[in-house]
Amino acid sequence: MAVDYLVIVVYLAGMLAMGWWGMRRAKSKSEFLVAGRRLGPAMYSGTMAAIVLGGASTIGGVGLGYQYGLSGAWMVFTIGLGLLALSVFFSARIARLKVYTVSEMLDLRYGGRAGVISGLVMWAYTLMLAVTSTIAYATIFDVLFDMNRTLAIVLGGSIVVAYSTLGGMWSITLTDMVQFVVKTIGVLLLLLPVAVVKAGGFSEMKAQLPTEYFDPLGIGGETIFTYVLIYTFGMLIGQDIWQRVFTARSDRTARWGGTVAGTYCLAYAVAGAVIGTAAKVLYPNLASADDAFATIVKDELPMGVRGLVLAAALAAVMSTSSGALIACATVANNDIWARLRGIVRTEGEQHDEVKGNRAFILLMGLAVIATAIALNDVVQALTVAYNLLVGGLLVPILGGLLWKRGTAQGALASVAVGGLAVIGLMAAYGILANEPVYYGLLASLAAYVVVSLATRPTDAAVLAAWRERLAGRAPEPGTSSETVSEQVPAAQ
Helix, strand or coil, rough: EEEEEEHHHHHHHHHHHHHHHHHHHHHHHHHHHHHCEECCCHHHHHHHHHHCCHHHHHHHHHHHHHHHHEEEEEEHHHHHHHHHHHHHHHHHHHHHHCCHHHHHHHHHHHCCCCCHHHHHHHHHHHHHHHHHHHHHHHHHHHHHHCCCCEEEEEEEEHHHHEEEHHHHHHHHHHHHHHHHHHHHHHHHHHHHHHHHHHHHHHHHHHHHHCCHHHHHCCCHHHHHHHHHHHHHHHHHHHHHHHHHHHHEECCCHHHHHHHHHHHHHHHHHHHHHHHHHHHHHHEEEEEEHHHHHHHHHHHHHHHCCCHHHHHHHHHHHHHHHHHHHHHHHHHHHHHHHHHHCCCCCCHHHHHHHHHHHHHHHHHHHHHHHHHHHHHHCHHHHHHHHHHHHHHHHHHHHHHHHHCCCCCCHHHHHHHHHHHHHHHHHHHHHCCCCCCCHHHHHHHHHHHHHHHHHHHHCCCCHHHHHHHHHHCCCCCCCCCHHHHHHCCCCCCC
């Protein structure tokens, strides 16, 4: 596997080099956290697709195809649907807000009272998303180098932390664009056709497998509905996704670039399920469905190509991990730490803010690596995070965007009631049960509507300022006209 090793080593070295290059561009808070809000359609589409299609979408998507057949595409398919919904209906308004975090949006809409509580919920979600992505390095490096789990997590995590800390969103954007290309070539153009051919083509796959493997709804209606609640709605409100929307140079770029990325996700979902179905024909008795990806890559692909496809899996994991890491650090610094310390920033502190955010990425990165080493049940941890995110934050965020009668008290009640309901229901029904997110979301909605109607409407001045932001007429805080005029042309 010497050629495969060389491909992987060159790929990892390239990631670090791009981190160093990105450090030279990240000279302000805007450059460091949202790439100066200057990404054009090509880079925006590629990087958005890269962050939403991580290790779970690649390794897990193939595993679901192995277990359920073509209907195993539904998990990744609902991610694509969520990204399409975000891009078509909300991304333009989100991009025009010129904020850095979801909690800042809530403060603008409701008058500055929901930030810390919503920040804590969002921080827990992004932390666990980064942790689960980091743990996936163990699977890939085990296939490549037969490496110890802890060492694999430290190695993969350190590379992501290094380039993310150096250049922030610019480094992550550059690496994600490369990762998008590598995933497209490795998974869609190489592994997909090879897997189908090795399995004897679709006619042989249908002859070898039960008919339910080719039923689009074979995974079950309740499972599909749960995927929609967790992943489709999760795409609408996650800090990691919003932070990419903030990088778009215009609302048009956010809308159409995101639509392209969402469509790509739908194709990726089907590809993963087909690869998993082919793996079921080739290896009908694997101990774990999640082993399907690594097994078919290791046994069916020639050297060099095998290294590229494993690099594609590594790219998928790294893109999600780095996106979740910078989102986690941004929330921790800007929504929690700065508010608790009562820090008020001014224009002249932009360079110091870069240092502060860089320090938080390093700190959160070390916490992610340590948690990944210590954690055993990744699925349960990520389920808790998604349940809290959707159950606690979906209603006040979408309510703020869609319903002008919503109030700060209603938003706080929604977060508190929804979050507590999810926690209590997980204790009663079990972490992996569907009921917590179902009933938690309903409780959050009821609290939001009832408390909002029972309290005084949001101050007219707050709503006026909110409408100015939504219309794109308000400048980004801390950005002077001179600063804007000095910015370089947008990235394509």
